[in-house]
Amino acid sequence: MASPVRVSVTVNGTHQTAEVEPRLLLVHFLRDTLGLTGTHVGCDTSNCGACTCHLNGEAVKSCTVLAVQADGAEVTTIEGMGQEGNLHPMQEAFWEHHGLQCGYCTPGMIMAAADLLERNPNPSEEEIRHGLEGNLCRCTGYHNIVEAVKAAAAAKQEVRS
Amino acid sequence: MNVGTAMKRKEDPRMITGRGRYTEDIQLPGMLHAAIVRSTEGHAAIASVDASAAKERPGVVAVYTGEDLAGDFASGLAMAWAPPGVEIKTPEYLPLQPTQVKHVGDAVAVVVATTRGEAYDAAEDVIVDYDPKPVVVDPLAALADGAPLVWESFGTNRTHEWEVSGGDIDAALAEADVTITKRFVNHRTSGAPIEPRCSIAEPRGDGMTLYSTTQIPHIARFILGGMVGIPEDKLRVVAPDVGGGFGSKLQVYGEEALVLALAKRLGRPVKWTETRSEHMTTSHHGRDQIIDVTLGAKSDGTVTGCKAEIIADLGAYQLLLTPFIPTLGFPVMGGCYKWPAIDIKITGVFTNKMCTDAIRGAGRPEATYWIELAMDRLADELGMDRLELRRKNFPDKEEFPFETALGIVYDSGDYHGTLDRLLEMFDLDEFRREQEELRAKGIYRGVGFSTWVEVCGLAPSRAVGPQGVGLQAAFYESANVRVTPTGSAIVYSGTSPHGQGIDTSFAQIAGDILGIDPQNVTVLHGDTDQGAWGWNTYGSRSLAVGGEALARAARKVQDKAKRICAALLEASPDDIELADGKYQVKGSPDKSMTMAEISGAAHIPPQELPADIEPGLEESSFYDPENFVFPFGAHACVVDVDAETGKVKVVRYAAVDDCGPAINPMLIDGQVHGGIAHAIGQALYEQVVYDEDGQLVTGTFVDYALPTAAEIPSFETDRTETPSPVNSLGVKGIGEAGTIAATPAVAAAVLDAIEPLGVTELDMPMTPLRVWQAIEAAGGGA
Numbered sequence: 028m029a030s031p032v033r034v035s036v037t038v039n040g041t042h043q044t045a046e047v048e049p050r051l052l053l054v055h056f057l058r059d060t061l062g063l064t065g066t067h068v069g070c071d072t073s074n075c076g077a078c079t080c081h082l083n084g085e086a087v088k089s090c091t092v093l094a095v096q097a098d099g100a101e102v103t104t105i106e107g108m109g110q111e112g113n114l115h116p117m118q119e120a121f122w123e124h125h126g127l128q129c130g131y132c133t134p135g136m137i138m139a140a141a142d143l144l145e146r147n148p149n150p151s152e153e154e155i156r157h158g159l160e161g162n163l164c165r166c167t168g169y170h171n172i173v174e175a176v177k178a179a180a181a182a183k184q185e186v187r188s
Numbered sequence: 189m190n191v192g193t194a195m196k197r198k199e200d201p202r203m204i205t206g207r208g209r210y211t212e213d214i215q216l217p218g219m220l221h222a223a224i225v226r227s228t229e230g231h232a233a234i235a236s237v238d239a240s241a242a243k244e245r246p247g248v249v250a251v252y253t254g255e256d257l258a259g260d261f262a263s264g265l266a267m268a269w270a271p272p273g274v275e276i277k278t279p280e281y282l283p284l285q286p287t288q289v290k291h292v293g294d295a296v297a298v299v300v301a302t303t304r305g306e307a308y309d310a311a312e313d314v315i316v317d318y319d320p321k322p323v324v325v326d327p328l329a330a331l332a333d334g335a336p337l338v339w340e341s342f343g344t345n346r347t348h349e350w351e352v353s354g355g356d357i358d359a360a361l362a363e364a365d366v367t368i369t370k371r372f373v374n375h376r377t378s379g380a381p382i383e384p385r386c387s388i389a390e391p392r393g394d395g396m397t398l399y400s401t402t403q404i405p406h407i408a409r410f411i412l413g414g415m416v417g418i419p420e421d422k423l424r425v426v427a428p429d430v431g432g433g434f435g436s437k438l439q440v441y442g443e444e445a446l447v448l449a450l451a452k453r454l455g456r457p458v459k460w461t462e463t464r465s466e467h468m469t470t471s472h473h474g475r476d477q478i479i480d481v482t483l484g485a486k487s488d489g490t491v492t493g494c495k496a497e498i499i500a501d502l503g504a505y506q507l508l509l510t511p512f513i514p515t516l517g518f519p520v521m522g523g524c525y526k527w528p529a530i531d532i533k534i535t536g537v538f539t540n541k542m543c544t545d546a547i548r549g550a551g552r553p554e555a556t557y558w559i560e561l562a563m564d565r566l567a568d569e570l571g572m573d574r575l576e577l578r579r580k581n582f583p584d585k586e587e588f589p590f591e592t593a594l595g596i597v598y599d600s601g602d603y604h605g606t607l608d609r610l611l612e613m614f615d616l617d618e619f620r621r622e623q624e625e626l627r628a629k630g631i632y633r634g635v636g637f638s639t640w641v642e643v644c645g646l647a648p649s650r651a652v653g654p655q656g657v658g659l660q661a662a663f664y665e666s667a668n669v670r671v672t673p674t675g676s677a678i679v680y681s682g683t684s685p686h687g688q689g690i691d692t693s694f695a696q697i698a699g700d701i702l703g704i705d706p707q708n709v710t711v712l713h714g715d716t717d718q719g720a721w722g723w724n725t726y727g728s729r730s731l732a733v734g735g736e737a738l739a740r741a742a743r744k745v746q747d748k749a750k751r752i753c754a755a756l757l758e759a760s761p762d763d764i765e766l767a768d769g770k771y772q773v774k775g776s777p778d779k780s781m782t783m784a785e786i787s788g789a790a791h792i793p794p795q796e797l798p799a800d801i802e803p804g805l806e807e808s809s810f811y812d813p814e815n816f817v818f819p820f821g822a823h824a825c826v827v828d829v830d831a832e833t834g835k836v837k838v839v840r841y842a843a844v845d846d847c848g849p850a851i852n853p854m855l856i857d858g859q860v861h862g863g864i865a866h867a868i869g870q871a872l873y874e875q876v877v878y879d880e881d882g883q884l885v886t887g888t889f890v891d892y893a894l895p896t897a898a899e900i901p902s903f904e905t906d907r908t909e910t911p912s913p914v915n916s917l918g919v920k921g922i923g924e925a926g927t928i929a930a931t932p933a934v935a936a937a938v939l940d941a942i943e944p945l946g947v948t949e950l951d952m953p954m955t956p957l958r959v960w961q962a963i964e965a966a967g968g969g970a
Contacts, residue, residue, distance in 0.1 A: 048305065050305075058213075059215075062215070063206070064206070064209075064210075064212075064213035065205070065206015065207065065208070066206070067210070067212075067382075067383070067431070068212070068384070069382040069383065069384065069464070070382075070464040070888065070889045071463050071464045071465070071888070072464065072888045072889055072890050074888070074889035074890060075382055075464075075889060077382055104206065105204075105205065105206035106205065106206040106207075108205070108206075109205065110205055111201045111205060114204070114205070118204040118205065121200070121204050122196055122197070122200045122201070122204055123196065125196075125197065125854050125855070125857075125858050127197075127200060127203055127204065128432075128687035128688070128689065128858060128862065129381070129382075129383065129429075129430065129431045129432040129686055129687030130199065130200075130202075130203030130204075130208050130429065130431065130687070131208075131210065131381070131382045131383040131431025131432060132382045132431075133203050133204060134204075134206050137204065152902070155897070156896075156897040156898045156900075157897075157898050159896070159897045159898075160896040160897055160898040161896075162896075162897075163382060163889070163894050163896060164382065164897075165380060165381055165382050165432050165434065165862070165866070165894065166432055166687050166858075166862045167858060167861055167862050167865075168861030168862045168863070168864055168865030168866075168900055168903065168926075169861075169865065169896075169897040169900050170857075170861040170900075170902055170903050171857075171858060171861065172897065173897065173902065
């Protein structure tokens, strides 16, 4: 085993430092080292997107990033998006529009959808569907996820205008 | 009233904030991690296992082979079907194989280490020497004389034959003016929930807790306790939040028994988490049936009879329901039609592949696929409109309860009603005009219909249990309703959901009956230490069986609340009614009590209650249904096919479903959406593929193509509501309906689209390659 490496990452606004194996994936750093279990593992091949979080403000699949690559970076996970009573508009929209069933893909889906609206605040349905094609859901048939993203985009527009 | 409203889900706040608790999220002090060494061969004898290098790796606590652990299990894994008069060949299936492997992924050894990484590293160092044996993966080849035998001891790959018939099929086909004969293939698929399986065994005192990604914690406790030698009272099985099942977690798996045996040996918690490749190789598969159908009709379209011979590829072993799944389709073989003679023969086959078992729909999607496409073919042969042929053979709504030729009694239905509503949403004449115009421009658009019925609400025990079809189980459900002294309620259900929204819909049902705001009703499930025995969640049974059990328990509580209220208000219990959330004296709304007041009095009586009223406010119910329930509906799918690439795009999907009165219409729509998407996956994209050596070609999500948001359209859904007479809520299951309904609609739409190119036959999955090849073979692409 290679020698441990020291990484410092700001996760959800809190500075975190740990000695990690160089091969440790960011998703396992979040889940196992920091106990942030909202970020999930679904496929091991970067297809399903259940592990999506934000790295320096952009959505990444945290199973495709080494913890050491996040050294010095800012990471936001689903736990950092909002709490009950102070939900992120995307979380609110998923709840309101029944955008989840088993909830396993949901954190990654919300993180990807929030990132999509950052890049494209007023997406068409087709843009939403293509924008989320890196995130798999087996429960919802995507219909209500798309409805939730539309609603979150509309809510965001309202806040701006 | 909360029932009937689209109440937002009580499950969601924790899940949208990352505070769900799935099995993999659980970390326990001193927990060890297991990694499994799996067969790289499709069929082989194990010559030797050398674990010496692995044992020297850092962090490794133990390495065990199948021989090491053979004595840890009182039996192999369970298969639960013993049909009267039929012998099913059932080999012993141990969690680790001691002497031979029968498919790629078969478990050979296990490494236990202090971290997951150390366990996986050491597993790489376990050297297994195999003596390969001949492999057979094709079920028809497996049935041929001289085929390699999966189990030499049986002398055949034929596992069993099972038959059912009603009416005189020979006479029926003889009197037909037109018959069609066609082979249909339901290929092999994977359940593929996004959450992989995970199991943790934790020693506690003289017992053990198993946390597991399971749909069936009670059944797992019953079976695993016996296998591993832990009395049921000492074995607690917990299904925390479960990240989707789709049938793949309706199983008692070897890995669950294995972690229990390891924790027992080592005295420490042991966790095993499936990789996605392990899911694809060793979580049970579904479908894999070849069906030869003959369907006959008079020239006016009246069907005279149907004969089907089904070859079911069961894989290498028999798991919990492996041989039963094709038979589970039989109650709806006949579809939503008056077929006076039906003759079904099912043959099970061993191959060197993972077992098949229940995947969403389990037997009914297979049946609906061939029934609907056979009806299309028959209509074409008769020169009759496809929907007209269906209507000609529908029982009218006045004919329900309707008994089929197979002696199954469909509880209620209005098949014309759902089709009528669908055709209001979907203008078929307009579509045909548009289709012609597009064809003239070289755009190939097609429509397919499915008018479907399914059987769910598993199940009346007398029909399905030992004295019926022969499952060694019963299928009632339990519920316990407990009102707290301050007037909130805790409900325990024997069902075990994994995304269905039971925490919400059951709170709506209980809240209305008790007179408590559903937000103050907590629904518990999936923990064998918390409530009564349950038969858990599968077969679209939670609401129709578990919901009815809950309603019955809640009504008992309501009755007792009325008696307490009557005593305190000095009225007759018969004069107490629940109105506007209050228990009040009929005609005197000023004389009333809230449930909080009544429950307070039940727990801390302010005055002496009548001697026949016990303190407390808690009741249970066990409900065994009199019949199955039979949801139904009509679906239309529209696809465009790119004739140059073979790519199919679903451009429109309209569905009208009837599952009785809605408890929560939002949840129904969600189940229908997901079910249809699952079927679109099967029809167009997903397939488990083994090569001729038994190597799995589709071992990851790179090769096994789940549909993404970009492949799925928005859905147009509506409902009719025909109550079931079977339960007091009038409800029918809806969890599998979309998957059961939709594959024939999608497949028929593709065939309709490319019919002008000369293609009349094509098996699923209708991938671009297959569609393109079919067009080329028909000369239509020239």
